[in-house]
Amino acid sequence: MALKYYHAEPLANSLKSMIPLKEKGLAYESIYVDLHKFEQHSDWFVAINPEGQVPVLDHDGTIITHTTVINEYLEDAFPDALPLRPRDPVGAARMRYWNKFVDEHVMNHVSMHGWHRLVGVIARNIDEGTFEELLSHIPLPDQRKKWSTARSGFSEADLQNASDKIDYALAKIEKQLGETAWLAGNDYTLADINFYSHCGMMVERMFPEKDVAANYPRLVEWRERVTTRPAVAEALKAEDRTAPGLRTWSGDR
Amino acid sequence: MALKYYHAEPLANSLKSMIPLKEKGLAYESIYVDLHKFEQHSDWFVAINPEGQVPVLDHDGTIITHTTVINEYLEDAFPDALPLRPRDPVGAARMRYWNKFVDEHVMNHVSMHGWHRLVGVIARNIDEGTFEELLSHIPLPDQRKKWSTARSGFSEADLQNASDKIDYALAKIEKQLGETAWLAGNDYTLADINFYSHCGMMVERMFPEKDVAANYPRLVEWRERVTTRPAVAEALKAEDRTAPGLRTWSGDR
Numbered sequence: 001m002a003l004k005y006y007h008a009e010p011l012a013n014s015l016k017s018m019i020p021l022k023e024k025g026l027a028y029e030s031i032y033v034d035l036h037k038f039e040q041h042s043d044w045f046v047a048i049n050p051e052g053q054v055p056v057l058d059h060d061g062t063i064i065t066h067t068t069v070i071n072e073y074l075e076d077a078f079p080d081a082l083p084l085r086p087r088d089p090v091g092a093a094r095m096r097y098w099n100k101f102v103d104e105h106v107m108n109h110v111s112m113h114g115w116h117r118l119v120g121v122i123a124r125n126i127d128e129g130t131f132e133e134l135l136s137h138i139p140l141p142d143q144r145k146k147w148s149t150a151r152s153g154f155s156e157a158d159l160q161n162a163s164d165k166i167d168y169a170l171a172k173i174e175k176q177l178g179e180t181a182w183l184a185g186n187d188y189t190l191a192d193i194n195f196y197s198h199c200g201m202m203v204e205r206m207f208p209e210k211d212v213a214a215n216y217p218r219l220v221e222w223r224e225r226v227t228t229r230p231a232v233a234e235a236l237k238a239e240d241r242t243a244p245g246l247r248t249w250s251g252d253r
Numbered sequence: 254m255a256l257k258y259y260h261a262e263p264l265a266n267s268l269k270s271m272i273p274l275k276e277k278g279l280a281y282e283s284i285y286v287d288l289h290k291f292e293q294h295s296d297w298f299v300a301i302n303p304e305g306q307v308p309v310l311d312h313d314g315t316i317i318t319h320t321t322v323i324n325e326y327l328e329d330a331f332p333d334a335l336p337l338r339p340r341d342p343v344g345a346a347r348m349r350y351w352n353k354f355v356d357e358h359v360m361n362h363v364s365m366h367g368w369h370r371l372v373g374v375i376a377r378n379i380d381e382g383t384f385e386e387l388l389s390h391i392p393l394p395d396q397r398k399k400w401s402t403a404r405s406g407f408s409e410a411d412l413q414n415a416s417d418k419i420d421y422a423l424a425k426i427e428k429q430l431g432e433t434a435w436l437a438g439n440d441y442t443l444a445d446i447n448f449y450s451h452c453g454m455m456v457e458r459m460f461p462e463k464d465v466a467a468n469y470p471r472l473v474e475w476r477e478r479v480t481t482r483p484a485v486a487e488a489l490k491a492e493d494r495t496a497p498g499l500r501t502w503s504g505d506r
Binding site: 077089100168 | 319325331342343356421
């Protein structure tokens with residue numbers, strides 16, 4: 001049995017499937033894909049994932065992509081490892097409800113602000129010919145559009161809409177954490193890992209104006225519970241090649 | 254064991270979880286929710302699903318919402334019934350990859366065109382005071398916004414973008430059906446039911462300009478295979494109270 005995990009910095013999608021690997025104690029070969037050098041669009045990587053996106057799980061040569069899919073796959077393929085999906089059908093449904101909420105109503109909105117502050121700076125520092133060449137290597141039309149928009153700048157209306165959606169999510173999560181210890185019930189699940197990786201871990205740092213500590217105290221307490229888990233702490237130590245001044249998600253800014 | 258299924262017309266989300274119930278031969282009480290009378294926003298229904306959306310599955314009093322979640326729940330809760338999710342981990346991952354694609358890159362785009370042609374007509378026929386009153390009963394902010402936009406009209410740019418995304422999906426599906434008999438491999442799964450319910454069953458009728466028969470022959474052949482399944486044929490016979498002239502998804506227009 002051999003697992004390889006192709007990933008970038010330990011945050012967002014790359015962190016989201018790294019945490020379950022660590023939680024389950026699964027040995028894997030870590031392969032860093034340098035997004036700063038656009039390796040995710042390079043021939044060698046597109047041969048592995050034709051969509052040109054990280055992360056990717058390679059299990060004995062079988063390629064699994066998309067973090068929510070990878071994480072359920074790890075549950076199915078390694079049933080004897082620590083479960084992160086409840087084994088009762090209702091618990092699994094609660095987990096999937098939250099995974100869907102994060103995937104469809106949180107991830108892209110935090111991502112837009114991150115791209116605005118990080119990828120936009122990078123994209124505007126590339127000369128036009130090189131940028132066109134770069135775009136031509138991006139397999140997914142949506143990703144080509146996102147790169148173009150990052151270079152020209154996301155509109156204020158879109159950034160405000162994304163911020164409003166994050167407010168909605170924070171209030172929804174805060175309410176849930178008043179009812180259950182973790183998002184999907186009394187157990188720590190893939191839903192917690194999902195929200196943590198895409199929003200919970202960085203929301204306070206990215207959006208100081210939301211005054212998260214005062215407005216969402218249960219979320220802050222929950223975040224500390226996630227951060228201090230040994231597997232999460234271990235994952236967060238993974239390589240980060242982002243220039244410190246551009247670390248909009250992971251720290252200094 | 255008692256199952257209740259709250260649903261509207263047999264298409265899109267309401268069809269998507271009705272087909273698995275029929276395929277699995279699970280007895281259930283069918284409860285029709287009349288969207289034309291905005292019953293989904295009424296007090297009695299919001300008490301069942303605070304998000305004010307159909308369909309809803311009630312299993313012995315436990316409420317499950319969101320069709321992709323409901324459909325996986327039926328797999329987990331009734332493991333002895335006909336499986337619609339592959340039992341091998343890789344097959345399940347393939348199915349979830351396609352479910353995610355349909356949920357995130359197909360459903361909303363077909364839906365926008367349907368809303369434009371159906372809900373827009375309905376919304377514009379409501380006087381302003383009544384419309385404001387209607388909006389005030391919609392629990393989800395996204396749905397309130399969608400109703401407002403349906404009344405004022407979706408922009409040409411948004412409708413074109415949605416149409417482009419459907420073109421992308423059709424080409425992707427056609428390619429896949431050249432490699433495997435069904436979307437996720439050699440078995441009919443929840444992924445086929447998902448794409449069928451949200452797009453495959455109505456794409457030719459809704460978008461005659463795409464010349465689906467000529468451009469996507471494998472998709473047409475696949476659609477016939479789905480349509481003629483006894484469980485699907487049975488589901489399609491469910492009640493349809495939409496005025497015939499407004500049946501943009503399900504038929505006459």
